[in-house]
Amino acid sequence: MGIPFDQILIQTVNGLVNGMILALVASGLTLIFGIMDVVNFAHGELVMLGGFVGATTLAMTGSFWIALAAAALTLALIGAVLQATVLRPLLGRDPLTTILATFGISLVLQKYALWQWGPSARKLQEPITGQFDLFYLEYPWYRVLTAVLAAAIIGALYLFLRFGKYGIWIRATTQDRVMAQAMGIPVPVVLAVVFGIGAGMAAASGVLFGPLGGVTQTMGSDFTLRAFIVVVVGGMGNLGGSILAAIFLSLIEAYASLVVSPAQAVIASFVVLILVQLFRPTGLFVPTPK
Amino acid sequence: MLALENVHTYYGKSHILHGVSLEVNPGEVVGLLGRNGVGKSTTLKTIMGLVRPSDGSVRFEGRDIAGMAPHRPAHLGIAYVPEDRRIFRLLSVLENLRTGLDRPGVSEARKDELLEKVYKHFPVLRERRSQAGGTLSGGEQQMLAIARAMMLEPRIILLDEPTEGLMPRMVSQIREIIHVLHREGVAILLVEQNVPLTLEAAGRVYIMEKGVVRHHAPAGELRANQAVIHQYLGV
Numbered sequence: 001m002g003i004p005f006d007q008i009l010i011q012t013v014n015g016l017v018n019g020m021i022l023a024l025v026a027s028g029l030t031l032i033f034g035i036m037d038v039v040n041f042a043h044g045e046l047v048m049l050g051g052f053v054g055a056t057t058l059a060m061t062g063s064f065w066i067a068l069a070a071a072a073l074t075l076a077l078i079g080a081v082l083q084a085t086v087l088r089p090l091l092g093r094d095p096l097t098t099i100l101a102t103f104g105i106s107l108v109l110q111k112y113a114l115w116q117w118g119p120s121a122r123k124l125q126e127p128i129t130g131q132f133d134l135f136y137l138e139y140p141w142y143r144v145l146t147a148v149l150a151a152a153i154i155g156a157l158y159l160f161l162r163f164g165k166y167g168i169w170i171r172a173t174t175q176d177r178v179m180a181q182a183m184g185i186p187v188p189v190v191l192a193v194v195f196g197i198g199a200g201m202a203a204a205s206g207v208l209f210g211p212l213g214g215v216t217q218t219m220g221s222d223f224t225l226r227a228f229i230v231v232v233v234g235g236m237g238n239l240g241g242s243i244l245a246a247i248f249l250s251l252i253e254a255y256a257s258l259v260v261s262p263a264q265a266v267i268a269s270f271v272v273l274i275l276v277q278l279f280r281p282t283g284l285f286v287p288t289p290k
Numbered sequence: 291m292l293a294l295e296n297v298h299t300y301y302g303k304s305h306i307l308h309g310v311s312l313e314v315n316p317g318e319v320v321g322l323l324g325r326n327g328v329g330k331s332t333t334l335k336t337i338m339g340l341v342r343p344s345d346g347s348v349r350f351e352g353r354d355i356a357g358m359a360p361h362r363p364a365h366l367g368i369a370y371v372p373e374d375r376r377i378f379r380l381l382s383v384l385e386n387l388r389t390g391l392d393r394p395g396v397s398e399a400r401k402d403e404l405l406e407k408v409y410k411h412f413p414v415l416r417e418r419r420s421q422a423g424g425t426l427s428g429g430e431q432q433m434l435a436i437a438r439a440m441m442l443e444p445r446i447i448l449l450d451e452p453t454e455g456l457m458p459r460m461v462s463q464i465r466e467i468i469h470v471l472h473r474e475g476v477a478i479l480l481v482e483q484n485v486p487l488t489l490e491a492a493g494r495v496y497i498m499e500k501g502v503v504r505h506h507a508p509a510g511e512l513r514a515n516q517a518v519i520h521q522y523l524g525v
Binding site: 165168169171172175176178179180181182183184185186187188 | 380390
């Protein structure tokens, strides 16, 4: 039995769209990992909180764009404050303490969301509602828009890191925190800002995802898990690798759901994760270090 | 200008510095000699605030800097060239230099001047300015590490074994830049295993053993009487 060509093409578009949102979540996670050597297990909760802040702002202002900006800025601030208050004192200790701390943050944020917004899902109204014909489907333009916006935000991050003084400070701190300090770079500020940027990107993903899957207080752990797989497969702390891995894994899942049910297709990501750990533990898109 | 008094430093439970006292005056080149593992590098790290002394004082221009946030000494005019060079390997040569240039209060014209100055002394850095720091040879990385420190317009540079593992031609370039910095009035605290270079470049020399300063003399005196050198360094 062959798979019709149009289905493969539709799943390619789906994979790319899902991959870009995942890439946006994972970019923030990998940025934080790169600079602090620690996986932020509260990352999915930052996505979730961003979604709720977006939903509330959207209900108040009626503008999706204001909601997107408000969620990103609010969570950037919350992220920077969390880093400075909870994570900064743990710097230089056993990484396990920081992992536990971020896990603790994730529980606090989940329960806060339950208390503040209740257990039911909020769906955000998409800013554009049009559709276009993709073979037998009416494909929503909004899904394409999310991919474009996610790509634009990641592109802006890349330019920010690549050019200018603050990008150099962040990259220098990522590579050698001690030497960066010896050169006078205010490393504590850099760490808080980077955590803030990562949190802001997570929040933007939450708002973009809102009209597609809805926002619930339990959505975070799924995002953390997926982004974590992406970051491991792409090479810990490697931004380009994470983006490629996000798209790669989403495409694999999309194609896998042609032959098995979408719930089973998730298994494909885990298979890739295990294979990468076995054969290329430094990451799929990183040259093997000498 | 820089004065350590009875400094004690621990790494975890191991006691590394057992009361180090030394002094560097403005514009002076001071050598710090000693075998491996006697605490020379730890002394420099303590000055930079990278390890916190448990006792004693580190004063720079009258101010107590022991235990200061590690990014503060650079702002006060203390630059550090660590033993393993610690080049930012994925940053280009120019970006490595910019980590010391992008300070508040440095005009664009001044930045260009400072860059021109190090490019004049180390032409290879101009040629390789867009190349990643990690792709440079060991000697070139050492030059970059010193050039990067010079970007801070420091009043004192802490040099940790700058000639270690370098070819003779590179060693003479390092010797040359130490002279240049000395002429410009920059003080240098030079940690070395290379005794002839240290005795030639430094005005005064401290010799460390087991975490304390055992001997202190003008370099000329040590050049004339190598017995002390033999006693502590076994060369």
